[in-house]
Amino acid sequence: xxxxxxxxxxxxxxxxxACSTVxxxxxxxxxxxxxxxxxxxxxxxxxxxxxxxxAQLQQYIEQALSQNFSLQATLARVQQSLAASRQAxxxxxxxxxVSAGQRQRWQQQDGxxxxxxxxxxxxxxxxxxDVWGRIHALHAQGQFNVLSQQARLHLQHNTIASQVAMAxxxxxKERQSLDLLQQQEARLQSALSVIERRFRRGQVAIADVWQxxxxxxxxxxxxxxxxxxxxxxxxxxxxxxxxxxxxxxSAQGVTLALPDVISAVNVAQLRSRPDVQVALYELHAVNAxxxxxxxxxxxxxxxxxxxxxxxEQLSGxxxxxFANLAxxxxxxxxxxxxRRAEVVRQQARVDELLAQYQQVWLEAAADVxxxxxxxxxxxxxxxxxxxxxxxxxxxxxxxxxxxxNGVGDYLSLLTAQRAVLTLEQQVLNNRLxxxxxxxxxxxxxxxxxxxxxxxxxx
Numbered sequence: 001x002x003x004x005x006x007x008x009x010x011x012x013x014x015x016x017x018a019c020s021t022v023x024x025x026x027x028x029x030x031x032x033x034x035x036x037x038x039x040x041x042x043x044x045x046x047x048x049x050x051x052x053x054x055a056q057l058q059q060y061i062e063q064a065l066s067q068n069f070s071l072q073a074t075l076a077r078v079q080q081s082l083a084a085s086r087q088a089x090x091x092x093x094x095x096x097x098v099s100a101g102q103r104q105r106w107q108q109q110d111g112x113x114x115x116x117x118x119x120x121x122x123x124x125x126x127x128x129x130d131v132w133g134r135i136h137a138l139h140a141q142g143q144f145n146v147l148s149q150q151a152r153l154h155l156q157h158n159t160i161a162s163q164v165a166m167a168x169x170x171x172x173k174e175r176q177s178l179d180l181l182q183q184q185e186a187r188l189q190s191a192l193s194v195i196e197r198r199f200r201r202g203q204v205a206i207a208d209v210w211q212x213x214x215x216x217x218x219x220x221x222x223x224x225x226x227x228x229x230x231x232x233x234x235x236x237x238x239x240x241x242x243x244x245x246x247x248x249x250s251a252q253g254v255t256l257a258l259p260d261v262i263s264a265v266n267v268a269q270l271r272s273r274p275d276v277q278v279a280l281y282e283l284h285a286v287n288a289x290x291x292x293x294x295x296x297x298x299x300x301x302x303x304x305x306x307x308x309x310x311x312e313q314l315s316g317x318x319x320x321x322f323a324n325l326a327x328x329x330x331x332x333x334x335x336x337x338x339r340r341a342e343v344v345r346q347q348a349r350v351d352e353l354l355a356q357y358q359q360v361w362l363e364a365a366a367d368v369x370x371x372x373x374x375x376x377x378x379x380x381x382x383x384x385x386x387x388x389x390x391x392x393x394x395x396x397x398x399x400x401x402x403x404x405n406g407v408g409d410y411l412s413l414l415t416a417q418r419a420v421l422t423l424e425q426q427v428l429n430n431r432l433x434x435x436x437x438x439x440x441x442x443x444x445x446x447x448x449x450x451x452x453x454x455x456x457x458x
Contacts, residue, residue, distance in 0.1 A: 029361055036369065078153055081142075131299075265445060275364060
């Protein structure tokens, strides 16, 4: 049998007997409570921070998304993954090269020296036939790595937006708390004036005056703490904005706005969460890496071609030319089990990331469910606190009247005052918790994609 036919038969047998197919993976999604989750398709929604109807917050978040340095670092990693993906996909097209030069030759024969020169030029091409899907798998792996980095970018969007919102609403709460403390100070000061008048008339002991003054001093400490907390919240806001020079705005008499309630959640929103997307794309990327490892165990078949010319004169360079066409087969024979071990390693990585994806899925669902429960509890607590505050205010008013008329004792008035002061702060603190739980729920259901976000080509 001629050598050419034997070579062709060997190649055909290897191609027919080898099997390197790695099927795309479809990870199963753990079951969810159907009573809470809907499975209807949802349209793409604008970012959650645009649904809060807060123009100032919207401005701050837009500033943060354009200036935050950690976000810029994440964006740079996306660009790196894009470049790496293009590099991994470069083998899908033939490799072309051109070379040109002059060759000088010296020779000594029979005691005579001679030299000659010639000009050379050639065009070379090389292309690997993707018989086992290795190049396709490299391309897919690069694309999934890009998608994973883009999902991380969306995760960073969510983080920055939520941190800006938390700092902004925390600052508003402390500003409102300071207003409330100043109002409480005025009420306490008015009560102190009444007590001092009664003391001067000999109707009460000096201890009543001291206890009221102590209550006023505690109020002033709380005002100092609220002022410090305002500064801390503003510094946190400036950090996420990427601008340490931003100055607090004037916000006298602010009202802590409460976003609308979210009562229904959708499975599609869970799938679009950036942390779930990161886990999914990393799983697909590792599955593609497994396909590369499997393909590396089998022969690589490539075709090379070249067209060249050589002549002693530059003007006659392309008068004579030659062409070559070759088919190359590289077959791994002995590697000490390295390629097989790599396949086993990549398969284990697929198993690892499959379990990790399912864990992320469950954690994401639990995150949403926890935010829903916290939102409901905070709303219920707000109703109860409002009822308690109303009763406490009525009690305080009643005790003040009795005390002014000389009927009631100061201890009862003091107890009523403290109850009102405590409940007013609890109502305000719970209001902030309501806002925070809304933001947590918005974030837990968000894809993190900015509205009209730039699309990055793969």
